[in-house]
Amino acid sequence: MKNNFSGIIANDELCSYFANAIESSTLSHAYILLGAKGTGKHTLARLVAAALSCESRDNETTPLPCLECNNCNKIMNCISPDVMYISREEDKATLGVDAIRFIKEDVAFFPNDSSFKVYIIEDAHTMTAQAQNAFLLTLEEPPEYAIFILLCEHTESILETIKSRAPILRMKMPKRDEAMGFLKSNYPSARTFISNSPEEFEQIYMASGGSIGRILELIGSSEKKQILQNRELAQKLIESIAHNRLSSDFAEICTMFSQKRDEREKIVAQFSEIQRAARDLITIKKSDEPNLIFFTDFQYAEELSYGISVKKLMEISESTERARLALLRNANVKLTVTNYLSELI
Ligand SMILES: [Zn+2]
Incomplete structure (x- = not known):
């Protein structure tokens, strides 16, 4: 199936994997998206959620997500009640059991706008063992409509019991030349910057973790x-x-x-x-x-x-x-x- 996972570069395989799993309804209830900061984990998770709930899902000729329907718009603007972001409190180093308790309570309610509820767990590598054990109970018998996407920068701290239920998918960072090519052909200001300051571009590329959005933000700031x-x-x-x-x-x-x-x-x-x-x-x-x-x-x-x-x-x-x-x-x-x-x- 053609997909419309725009804004994600260097991860075509991963995008096709999700598109095919959505089309054939073989999506797992949980995934670990593994990648450095800025590699597009959030964007991909959001696009997966949008593709699942897109109102054009039954239209075979439209690549998903359409990014135009009401569901897509709400999800991409982070205002959909069916896509929840679970994150640790700002001053905390770990994601604790309270966050998981919230998931456990919330997941009992049916989705509002579509047939799915997606939980995007940010910095999931910081989940305490206690939180992971609590989460496991939900993961063992999830409602049909629930999908959990764990965003991780590494998986050393993730319990084997979680890993065995959540396939690990690795995000790739666009190679420097890939990022450079993309920026040069799409953004005139970036093109000028790259030709005038190639060394600074290298530094910014590394500092941004290959995130195109972040590179663009930094170039002019x-x-x-x-x-x-x-x-x-x-x-x-x-x-x-x-x-x-x-x-x-x-x-x-x-x-x-x-x-x-x-x-x-x-x-x-x-x-x-x-x-x-x-x-x-x-x-x-x-x-x-x-x-x-x-x-x-x-x-x-x-x-x-x-x-x-x-x-x-x-x-x-x-x-x-x-x-x-x-x-x-x-x-x-x-x-x-x-x-x-x-x-x-
Ligand atoms: Zn749509």
Whole structure:
């Protein structure tokens, strides 16, 4: 079946898979959509929900979703009562049992507009074990109309019992050239930017996780400068550790942090960028087919990874996450940064 999963690039196979499963009514009750931030997990989940509930579903010549009918419009604008977004509270690191309790109660009610109810569980990799066990009860005997789409950045924390009921589908990030080609042929402003600043484009491409929407947003915004600075500092820190010269680079790194003037949001974003850099080196060391989300040059990243153990990388990653969460919980910014850097040295 032809599908109309527009806005998703580099994932044709996945789109066809869903289109065929919808056409043949062989959709599973649950899926894990696995992919880095910005690879289009939300968009795809929404498009699947729209294709399921599209009013043109019985019209064999219309590729689904039509994106024009009332159901499609409501779903794509996130106002459909039949598509629920389950997310963790802003200041929480995990998705707890309360969210699952809500699903359990809500799923008992029939859909409003169509024959399906779709639950999109955001950051499902942060679900606590208790929440997952509670969810399992719903997953074991779901009502006919219920579909659960779990959006995950990794699946290490997902229980085997959940995985066995929810096939894992991997989102691919458009390759740099794919993204570049798409942007050049569809957006004149992006075309100009790419030819004038090819190196900056590479940085933005990585920072956006391959998300076309995010790349476009960044190209014309003042946020771009901040992101380039965050990437520079994250790379500098990881390089210093890998080359065993953090002590001599310490003053420079402190100065780079101080340029953020202790602004909480900026430092939180900085910590996320450091996590992405550390994650890349862990992936290089552990995976046969590493998919990088920070480094633009694979060979360079691989060389860096030789100078630093997985254990050390995990420690960096954990310290960074602790510091990031502390800031989200309103800890003193200056003190958190000072403690964080002294932990690394
Ligand atoms: Zn429609």
